[in-house]
Amino acid sequence: MAKTVTSHNLQIVTFSTTLQFSEVTSRLDKQIGKGEALMLPGFKGGVTSKEDLQAHVSSMIGPSGFRYFNEFNHGAWLRLYNSSTPRVVVYVLGNPVIAQTMLQYDLRGAVNIPPRLLVLEKADDAGTDVVYHLPSSVIALSDNEKLRAAAEALDSKLEALVESITAVEKPAL
Template identity: 30%
Template sequence: MIDSFTVQHCEHASPRSFEAVVAAFEAELGSVEGGDIIPREVAAATSQADFEARIRAYEGRSGFMRFLTNDHGAWLSRMGVQAKIRSYIIGNPLIAQTMITHDPGVGLNVPIRVQIYQTPSGEVRLAYDLPSSLMSRLHNDDVTGAALKLDAKLRALAVLATGATA
């Protein structure tokens, strides 16, 4: 099956420097980078409540945690290209479960991707695809309702980091 659907792409153009946006964004995130944290907590948890408590310990103030940071600017500099671009995979298993329990197809788009970059003209942007639009192809009201809440959390984080709306 091949499916087509519309995705809403959001970009917050910030008056702040790239470094300031990155610092503000990262300050709001917890971290499970390193690959083995979630599996280790799954194995150690003795109950649902214990698992939830273990996961909450990794949440940042935003309720999100960072799974992966990819500094494209770092590797591009080795290619002779000066660029400021960082991509992140962020999420929270406790947020994901509000959607993925209704449709396993949600797992294709959570955790979510965010990119912070500086344009050639010097403008700093924070970009993401709106989660509810990514989930729209599933045609599931329960998923959509939960994804709309995720949209609001992500939008609030983006505004906090950039000082700008999309």
């Protein structure tokens, strides 16, 4: 048995907003087409080509280009230990078509695909934080320039999504 430990520079991105938790999660749900989790029929033999897969994924993707996969409501169980625990949910979202643009270069990136967003109610109820690992900092584990470019494209897509769900709309003049 061999064990290897590789150091890597993880970057954590936090967007803070004065919007309430329920508004941020409602916006996120709409942007990622939350409903039933995306099931890839290829795992059950229903997809026989990448074109079939792309068509299936495209039919289920939300306006952001991402799809809801799952969520973990940590706040619900943490309140059993401390009733003042703020709401905190981890969303798992993604797009297999985007994922393949990175995994074709380094399958180790799969440990961080699909990406996750932590939506955290501020303890003083003054708004919400949305936190995530910058994809390029956890997926581009090698010096492969094509992998880095694909991961940085995901950085941009994820940032656009989070900006859209945390933006405080300015009143019309």
